[in-house]
Amino acid sequence: MLPGNRVGRYTIVLPNRPEICSTSTVVGPQEAQGPLAGDFEVRKTDRLLGQSSWEHAESHMLQEATGNAIRKAGLKPEDIDLLFCGDLLDQITPSSFTARELYVPFVGLYGACSTMAEALALGSVFIDGGYARYALAAASSHHDSAERQYRYPTEFGAQAVPSAQWTVTGAGAALLTSGGETPRPCPAVTHVTFGRVVDLGVKDSSDMGSAMAPAAVQTILQHFEDLGVDADHYDVVATGDLAAVGHEIASVLLAEGGLKLGGRFVDCGLLIYDRQQQDVKAGGSGCGCSGVVFCGHFMRRLLQGQIGRMLLVSTGALLSPTTYQQGDTIPCIAHAVAVEGPSAAGGHRR
Amino acid sequence: MLPGNRVGRYTIVLPNRPEICSTSTVVGPQEAQGPLAGDFEVRKTDRLLGQSSWEHAESHMLQEATGNAIRKAGLKPEDIDLLFCGDLLDQITPSSFTARELYVPFVGLYGACSTMAEALALGSVFIDGGYARYALAAASSHHDSAERQYRYPTEFGAQAVPSAQWTVTGAGAALLTSGGETPRPCPAVTHVTFGRVVDLGVKDSSDMGSAMAPAAVQTILQHFEDLGVDADHYDVVATGDLAAVGHEIASVLLAEGGLKLGGRFVDCGLLIYDRQQQDVKAGGSGCGCSGVVFCGHFMRRLLQGQIGRMLLVSTGALLSPTTYQQGDTIPCIAHAVAVEGPSAAGGHRR
Numbered sequence: 001m002l003p004g005n006r007v008g009r010y011t012i013v014l015p016n017r018p019e020i021c022s023t024s025t026v027v028g029p030q031e032a033q034g035p036l037a038g039d040f041e042v043r044k045t046d047r048l049l050g051q052s053s054w055e056h057a058e059s060h061m062l063q064e065a066t067g068n069a070i071r072k073a074g075l076k077p078e079d080i081d082l083l084f085c086g087d088l089l090d091q092i093t094p095s096s097f098t099a100r101e102l103y104v105p106f107v108g109l110y111g112a113c114s115t116m117a118e119a120l121a122l123g124s125v126f127i128d129g130g131y132a133r134y135a136l137a138a139a140s141s142h143h144d145s146a147e148r149q150y151r152y153p154t155e156f157g158a159q160a161v162p163s164a165q166w167t168v169t170g171a172g173a174a175l176l177t178s179g180g181e182t183p184r185p186c187p188a189v190t191h192v193t194f195g196r197v198v199d200l201g202v203k204d205s206s207d208m209g210s211a212m213a214p215a216a217v218q219t220i221l222q223h224f225e226d227l228g229v230d231a232d233h234y235d236v237v238a239t240g241d242l243a244a245v246g247h248e249i250a251s252v253l254l255a256e257g258g259l260k261l262g263g264r265f266v267d268c269g270l271l272i273y274d275r276q277q278q279d280v281k282a283g284g285s286g287c288g289c290s291g292v293v294f295c296g297h298f299m300r301r302l303l304q305g306q307i308g309r310m311l312l313v314s315t316g317a318l319l320s321p322t323t324y325q326q327g328d329t330i331p332c333i334a335h336a337v338a339v340e341g342p343s344a345a346g347g348h349r350r
Numbered sequence: 351m352l353p354g355n356r357v358g359r360y361t362i363v364l365p366n367r368p369e370i371c372s373t374s375t376v377v378g379p380q381e382a383q384g385p386l387a388g389d390f391e392v393r394k395t396d397r398l399l400g401q402s403s404w405e406h407a408e409s410h411m412l413q414e415a416t417g418n419a420i421r422k423a424g425l426k427p428e429d430i431d432l433l434f435c436g437d438l439l440d441q442i443t444p445s446s447f448t449a450r451e452l453y454v455p456f457v458g459l460y461g462a463c464s465t466m467a468e469a470l471a472l473g474s475v476f477i478d479g480g481y482a483r484y485a486l487a488a489a490s491s492h493h494d495s496a497e498r499q500y501r502y503p504t505e506f507g508a509q510a511v512p513s514a515q516w517t518v519t520g521a522g523a524a525l526l527t528s529g530g531e532t533p534r535p536c537p538a539v540t541h542v543t544f545g546r547v548v549d550l551g552v553k554d555s556s557d558m559g560s561a562m563a564p565a566a567v568q569t570i571l572q573h574f575e576d577l578g579v580d581a582d583h584y585d586v587v588a589t590g591d592l593a594a595v596g597h598e599i600a601s602v603l604l605a606e607g608g609l610k611l612g613g614r615f616v617d618c619g620l621l622i623y624d625r626q627q628q629d630v631k632a633g634g635s636g637c638g639c640s641g642v643v644f645c646g647h648f649m650r651r652l653l654q655g656q657i658g659r660m661l662l663v664s665t666g667a668l669l670s671p672t673t674y675q676q677g678d679t680i681p682c683i684a685h686a687v688a689v690e691g692p693s694a695a696g697g698h699r700r
Contacts, residue, residue: 005480006431010455012481053676081356082544090440091670092460093678096547100681105360105544107468108668108683110442110460118457122472129479130355131362149672194432194455197446318458320441322499326403328443331450333458 005128008226010193017188018127020120020174020339021181023295024068026061028143028169030280031292034273039296040170041068047144047169054154058087058142058171059094063101065171065295066138070102073134073175080104080175081132084119086111087140087287088167089149094140104136113212113241114195114316115139116172116291117335121192123176124337128189133177140171141286150205150321163207165243166280168272172291174299185342187302190309191227193336195219197318201329208317208330209246209269209282215332216242216315217253223311223336224259231261235307238298239334240290240314241269243283268293290314302341309344312337355478358576360543367538368477370470370524370689371531373645374418376411378493378519380630381642384623389646390520391418397494397519404504408437408492408521409444413451415521415645416488420452423484423525430454430525431482434469436461437490437637438517439499444490454486463562463591464545464666465489466522466641467685471542473526474687478539483527490521491636500555500671513557515593515635518622522641524649535692537652543576543686545569547668551679558667558680559596559619559632565682566592566665567603573661573686574609581611585657588648589684590640590664591619593633618643640664652691659694662687 007013025040032043042064049057062085070077083102085095086109099106111118119137126132144154146167152158160166179188198218202211216239227233242250247267254261269284272293294312301307318331357363375390382393392414399407412435420427433452435445436459449456461468469487476482494504496517502508510516529538548568552561566589577583592600597617604611619634622643644662651657665684674680 006482010431055672055676081360086460089670090672091462091668093668093670093673096668096681096683097673097678099683100547100549103546105546106683107472107544108460110436110458112441122457125476125479125481129475129481131475131479132356194457196453197450197456199450318441318443318446320439320443322405322440323443323447326405328447331446333446333449333456 010222011226012192014124014128014189016128017179017190018124018176019179019182019186019188021177021186022069022073022175023299024065024072024173025292025296026065026171027292031168031170031272034278036272036297039300040292054142054144055089058140058145059097061171062094062098062138062140065173066098066102066136069173069175077102077104080134080136082107082126082135084109084122084135085138086115088146112316112318113285113287113289114314114333114335115287116294117312117314117337120174120337121194121335124189124192127176127178135176136173137176138173139287139291141167141288143167143169146286160281161206162281163245164281165208165241165269165283165285167286168284168289170288170292172295174295187339187341189337190340191338193219193223195334197331197333199329199331203329205319205324207245209243210249211317211330212315212332213242213246213249216313216334217250219334219336220254220313221257221259231259234309234311235264236310237261237265238310238312239267241285242267242315243269245282302339305341305343307341309340360572361576362542364474364478364539366478367529367540368474368526369529369532369536369538371527371536372419372423372525373649374415374422374523375642375646376415376521377642381518381520381622384628386622386647389650390642404492404494405439408490408495409447411521412444412448412488412490415523416448416452416486419523419525427452427454430484430486432457432476432485434459434472435488436465438496461683462666462668463635463637463639464664464683464685465637466644467662467664467687470524470687471544471685474539474542477526477528485526486523487526488523489637489641491517491638493517493519496636510631511556512631513595514631515558515591515619515633516630517636518634518639520638520642522645524645537689537691539687540690541688543569543573545684547681547683549679549681553679555669555674557595559593560599561667561680562665562682563592563596563599563603566663566684567600569684569686570604570663571607571609581609584659584661585614586660587611587615588660588662589617591635592617592665593619595632652689655691655693657691659690
């Protein structure tokens, strides 16, 4: 009886354990000065990347990250069966321009800052079911292109409130394939949980951490309930970009829900910057935030064995400037992707 | 050896033949006066639908279409495993608001007017592989919300050039499940071909038919090549919204490519309006165009046996007002979904 590949009500099991055989990251100058700088592959010193606009700079970063991920796997663009990709800009044009350059079948996504997990989840399912041999999952954001689209003209230099977040300038790409295709053991995606939209009525686009925290908590609690595992099942549970305000709220809500993750519970938006040294207010945000922190920082640790199993929970605030100006509240979502390093107990190719 | 479920280079085979067990459509007044009026389930007489803005009206239509598709299948929202949905507005807010009301796992898509096929293709793969029991695919657009976002303030009443298209006010939803779950035979999705981005340099956002035609042709030729079938394999090959200009270009390019579809080759954007009686310039466009024409018009004919096999090829122009103003060309895409009616030779539950 279908559906065969599910556990609990909302979680998909991937019995064929699709593997992440290559990742690549490109970041901007602010990220290159942060504590994770050494985990990023390409570090730009110029926010414009020599392009004529920030929008073009973002497209350029995404093209570089996806191209590098393909090349590092010893492949060419024509080997890729599907590109799952999205970003924050209207009509996700950086992703479309990247798909045009790669010239591979393209599934355009919009999940705001949840996009990296959304893309990884979709790509993993396609690999698991044998619907693709190589799938590329990618996401990008750029501080300056996002700032002027969502808030104020970037050159205006509007002051940010303490709960505001700094959009990460970065692009992350991850190449997925089946275990049998990889020359050496790679981190495997074992489960994915697509999130439901939660909206508790927050209207302040300068406080997206508060808006997104309940969606993250719902997906995390659902995932643990579906798997029937305890708080110590994962070495790391990493949200995308709750930042300081949202992370604190989520920690309280998780504990109220009976899940005490302690130091295992981290946030990509808090890891990527040094908030004492860098003026990023509550921390990082943007599709590129969990994109580069997962593809750079966490992938390195999964490969090195410092992390056995982790849950990536990219978080997205699904507002638009129009809905914000029309007084609507902010719907939020979080998708979860469980990844197991080759060293994990019960890991690769049992 | 993976991948098992593919034919040719770019086409995915769905051996378990996921079925479209229910569809629903909601259209606006212009569409309700067109030649397909009788094929649409809910016909609105007011473009605002009693809402405070066109954006809210579009969200409302999408909620009504998705809710009706679920109810008509005898299901409740909590039975739905995944909603694949997108629209034309910045950050696809009508889709997110719909996902919030349905409260089901949500995969947000952006494929411009290719969204209906993109959603159907993804949903079909998830059903085929047993990753979901019920998947809902949906898309919407609204003339007035699109007009002011992409072109001019709607109230300004800018004159349109003859090659311009009229964005369809409409929402379509299709519920997918495995054949074993449906009480009676339903149209089945047999193959999907995700498109590659084609950009031949068109910059005119008032001539999207010319921009999209080459992408549609590429996907159609690729699909026929992958399957190794002749021009008479499908009773209907329906593009999404090439309209008058794009349809003529595509017909020529297909013939040059050796595929003479003749009267089988139709376009949803031409079918939905009477261009002699209605001032829609080249014809219809928008995610809702192939959304309502497929879910309303073609589904009825597939069920009634007037169509045995058809190929839906929704077409999308992946521009944004920003990229347009920055002088970029228009990347385009087309996704193809092959659907077989219960009466087709070699059809349901062989």
